[in-house]
Amino acid sequence: MRISILALDGLFDTGLTVTLDALAIANRFAQRRSKTALFEVSIVGVRKRVRTGQGFLIPAQEAASVAKPDWIIVPALTTSTPESLIPALERKDVKQAVKHLLAWHGKGAHIASSCIGSFLLAETGLLDGHEATTTWWLAPLFRQRYPNVSLDESRMLVSSGRLVTTGAAMGHLDLALWLIRKASPDLSQMVSRYLLADIRSSQAPYIIPNHLAQADPLIVRFERWAREHLKEGFSLQQAASALAVSARTLQRRCQSVLGKSPLDYFQDLRVEHARSLVQGGVDLEEIAAEVGYADGATLRSLLRQRLGRGVRELRADLR
Template sequence: MQTILILALDGVMDSGLSITLDTLKAGCTFLAGAGRKDKIRIVTAGYKKCIKTGAGLRLTADMTFKEVIASRSKPNWIVLPGAGLTSDKEITARLAKKDAIEAMRLLQACGKAQSKISAACSSVFLLAESGMLSGCAATTTWWLSQIFRTRYPDIRLDESRMLVRDGQFLTAGSAFAQLDLALAIVADTMGASIAHLCSRYLLIDQRTSQARYMIQTHMQHMDQTVLAAERWIDAHLSVPISVTALSSELAMSGRTLARRIQLATGVSPVKFIQRRKLMHAVHLIETTALSIDAIAEKIGYQDGTALRKLVKREFGTTPGGLR
């Protein structure tokens, strides 16, 4: 018997909770239809038995957090659906509530028992706050990435990724990456063939990256030097840009610029320039009929070959797949 435990805190995103339950239950249906004898137990848990979702619906949980902690048998998987938090102030307030503190105690207890733990969107903050992600790689919703990086500098954040696995932890990006997370858990507990059936019947496409969805003006950092760097890159997209030229324009050493960019965005200056150009390229790919060679020229590449390779590496698809 494998147990998948879904932790539902008050205010949980209805979509994240529903996506998780629907995907897991679909997997169980396909598992039975295939004649498999595997036993999968799906359990919901809340701080109290009655949970109020973000949309105001009422859910009666199967167990309380205290009951889970007291139980001798620990779940194989724990799932933390997204919480719909949008700012540092909201995150701070949410992490201070009793149900969040008790949820962290539960995660720590189950983590010691080697339960696998997953979290999506802003709920990755709760997992990070528990201290369990220290030194690990993770992702979270891309537009809260700078807040996350400031709070937890010892976690290796890659906000461009849809899913990141590190040991017993699985983290997912923005809200609907919950779908990718649930499918990964189906694959782990029920097998790749069942996960494939789920993806086909539920029409889940492959989305390995959330980088294409990043809106450069929405990145939440306030470093004036980095903002100035962004503006200068945007104004010179059609020509090759070196780190030396950028640091010279900003009247600082390359080392200082690298430190400021790394602190604000988590990437090197070369990657920073590259991503800035790539986001403009993706915008043109999605909104115009320009050829890939023509778009490459507009962002300072000699031809479309390098752009095609970059799109494939970052998004796992071809430029044509973005149209």
């Protein structure tokens, strides 16, 4: 399998190196078995040398000379805020990279992106009409900029046709393990054990609701109101009245910014608060009352459903 990693100035160092390391480890194990490496990996760029986010210079094969790899991987840029990312997407080298991605895809190549790399892939228009994921804290910006993409930032990896997107930061490793598994499930398991890493299905346990709310003033106000009413049953009309907007406006704004209903976001805040209390050792029945649930059993089921982990596991995290 021929894999080209598209490197641009300011790329996320960890994303690049963890991808290279995982694929190199897989090749070493494969060669022990059959004397043949599974992956032919190259770094390509619109320039011959690329400066990483940490300031290291790395050589790159010129993209114009690359005919058609089996896979193109687009790692993240070190631009973790909207204020830094939006100007980066307007750079000349990024525009050139977009053209190369379109050309490679037109020739039949598969394209995978990780973390903020999904923004660069979305710039091509190839994700329009497809499902995708991205780094969770930039999901509101992604929805605003690419309304034709079906975004679900709770998922860690989304495969749609010849396009693959993965979630935040260490999603680069999830992507590498996924590619290895496509070539050899046994080999993927071996690499996972050596790296003490597994493919994760969800980003949900890592999402901080407060960070998502900051993208919109109305959502910030809604979050404050919601935190003050966690003990009560949720009422869309009551929330909208308190914020001096219509229920329809609040519903639409939550959907456009957060990709979910006001009730779903209210539930996210309940789960976040409950998790912090669980990890603080508070009795489960007390926590249930604090976040508006009838009993501990109901809360236990909700935590398992939303976080994929039980009370015992959550408390064990801090030991």
